[in-house]
Amino acid sequence: MLATTAVGATLLLSGCTEAASVSTIGAIRFTHPLNVPPLATSTVAADGTRVYDLTADEGTSRFLPGAATPTAGYNGAYLGPTLRALDGEKVEVRVHNRLAATTTLHWHGMHLPAIADGGPHQPIAPGAERDPAWTIDQPAATLWYHPHPHGATAGQVARGLAGMFILDDPAEQALPLPRNYGVDDVPVIVQDVAFDAQNRLVQRDGGFVGALGDQLLVDGTMHPYFDIRTDVVRLRLLNASPARVYDFALSGGQSFAMIASDGGLLDAPVTLDHIQLSPGERAEILVTMSPGERVVLQSRKPDLGTAGPAAAFGGSSGGSDQFDVLQLRAATRLTHVGEVPPHLVAVERLHASAASRERNFSMDGTEINGHDMEMSRVDEVVRLGDTEIWNVRNDMGLPHSFHVHDEQFQVLEVGGAPPPPELSGWKDTLYLRPNTSYRIVLRFTDYADPKHPYMYHCHLLRHEDDGMMGQFLVVEPGTKIPTTTTMEDENHDHH
Ligand code: C2O
Numbered sequence: 322m323l324a325t326t327a328v329g330a331t332l333l334l335s336g337c338t339e340a341a342s343v344s345t346i347g348a349i350r351f352t353h354p355l356n357v358p359p360l361a362t363s364t365v366a367a368d369g370t371r372v373y374d375l376t377a378d379e380g381t382s383r384f385l386p387g388a389a390t391p392t393a394g395y396n397g398a399y400l401g402p403t404l405r406a407l408d409g410e411k412v413e414v415r416v417h418n419r420l421a422a423t424t425t426l427h428w429h430g431m432h433l434p435a436i437a438d439g440g441p442h443q444p445i446a447p448g449a450e451r452d453p454a455w456t457i458d459q460p461a462a463t464l465w466y467h468p469h470p471h472g473a474t475a476g477q478v479a480r481g482l483a484g485m486f487i488l489d490d491p492a493e494q495a496l497p498l499p500r501n502y503g504v505d506d507v508p509v510i511v512q513d514v515a516f517d518a519q520n521r522l523v524q525r526d527g528g529f530v531g532a533l534g535d536q537l538l539v540d541g542t543m544h545p546y547f548d549i550r551t552d553v554v555r556l557r558l559l560n561a562s563p564a565r566v567y568d569f570a571l572s573g574g575q576s577f578a579m580i581a582s583d584g585g586l587l588d589a590p591v592t593l594d595h596i597q598l599s600p601g602e603r604a605e606i607l608v609t610m611s612p613g614e615r616v617v618l619q620s621r622k623p624d625l626g627t628a629g630p631a632a633a634f635g636g637s638s639g640g641s642d643q644f645d646v647l648q649l650r651a652a653t654r655l656t657h658v659g660e661v662p663p664h665l666v667a668v669e670r671l672h673a674s675a676a677s678r679e680r681n682f683s684m685d686g687t688e689i690n691g692h693d694m695e696m697s698r699v700d701e702v703v704r705l706g707d708t709e710i711w712n713v714r715n716d717m718g719l720p721h722s723f724h725v726h727d728e729q730f731q732v733l734e735v736g737g738a739p740p741p742p743e744l745s746g747w748k749d750t751l752y753l754r755p756n757t758s759y760r761i762v763l764r765f766t767d768y769a770d771p772k773h774p775y776m777y778h779c780h781l782l783r784h785e786d787d788g789m790m791g792q793f794l795v796v797e798p799g800t801k802i803p804t805t806t807t808m809e810d811e812n813h814d815h816h
């Protein structure tokens with residue numbers, strides 16, 4: 322779709338989008354305990370592989386008084402269990418599809434073979450199963466999983482198909498950080514939703530960026546609170562929304578310590594009083610609580626960088642909306658779990674000087690470098706072992722983002738300047754401010770495969786579904802690759 326079409330389509334809606342700016346600040350009675358996703362159970366096979374089972378299925382959830390809401394989830398009616406594995410462990414996930422539609426299951430942020438990546442080339446038909454397996458080979462991090470079927474991702478994620486995947490490693494385990502899952506180490510999966518009069522989830526047009534909801538679910542819970550019994554709590558924030566950008570802050574304006582970005586721990590905690598996350602991004606933060614204190618995690622109006630005529634044509638993009646997200650309720654006596662450590666891990670720096678080539682990506686309309694996603698076209702071929710610089714530019718006045726599969730990257734420059742501290746660590750997803758260039762550095766290690774591509778794309782899911790995605794292969798040096806392939810969708814199904 323061309324930019325002009327997209328803008329034209331939202332023109333009629335922009336008036337009501339502007340008028341309908343949302344604020345739930347102060348309007349929420351926190352009536353439901355946070356429904357922390359259970360940790361996934363697993364078995365260990367004879368060769369040591371940790372094996373999980375995830376079944377995607379339809380169900381119903383009670384979000385509102387009255388009718389139940391049709392939803393979907395993994396091993397349950399909404400969202401999925403939290404998978405957890407240690408660096409170096411071999412894992413296998415048996416993914417069963419009991420949905421009426423074809424799905425895939427993608428491991429967002431994971432370094433793994435392309436055949437196991439769960440992108441659009443690994444469909445799972447209704448009734449079928451696929452069992453990706455790989456060895457965890459990256460630092461401790463908060464990753465997540467979600468469907469990635471070609472052209473149909475937004476609807477499946479928005480119905481509830483998503484979950485968290487926590488990776489552990491010895492460096493993280495050696496730090497005095499809260500790590501008692503569901504007690505002082507808490508997944509905070511944030512999604513915006515809208516309901517119709519029958520309590521069904523609906524996708525309300527938010528303008529150029531796609532569907533925006535007027536209410537939030539946190540871990541699938543409406544109006545949630547969380548009881549805290551320790552003086553420091555670790556929140557693993559995940560923006561699992563299709564289009565909405567949040568700017569998380571605490572109700573009293575107090576600061577918190579950001580300890581990790583998408584791909585793992587930072588060198589040192591960064592003291593912030595707000596952290597903006599676009600769809601797909603994560604941050605781990607430490608919040609210090611006083612006995613008996615009540616603090617609300619909120620989302621303030623995000624700074625999308627949109628202004629001027631383009632913004633007016635594109636609707637608000639959610640830039641004027643704000644929300645109460647989650648109430649934190651500290652007990653009157655708190656267990657001491659330690660201070661915020663001054664140093665975390667030594668993050669290896671990727672250097673621009675090590676790069677053997679640069680590539681440019683122009684994000685415009687819902688195209689990348691003037692193309693829609695084409696399943697049979699390989700857009701970029703990368704040599705195994707290479708470090709590369711990718712110049713990614715949002716060439717329009719409206720929001721986009723950029724996500725790369727397989728490898729975490731580091732941000733070198735934002736609009737020609739060094740990145741802010743919250744973008745100083747490993748990243749796999751980046752908000753792209755309008756008319757702004759980003760320079761990122763990546764290193765492609767492991768898993769050369771001339772047949773199976775990885776994806777890069779805008780993580781505003783409407784844009785991804787509309788074709789704002791490209792494919793890259795990682796190959797052994799010297800491999801000759803045609804830029805168009807007859808790649809068949811492979812499906813190693815068993816029923
Ligand atoms: Cu979170 Cu290609 O996706």
Ligand code: CU
Pocket residue numbers: 427428429430724725726
């Ligand atoms: Cu991904």
Ligand code: CU
Pocket residue numbers: 720721722779780781784785789
């Ligand atoms: Cu986009």
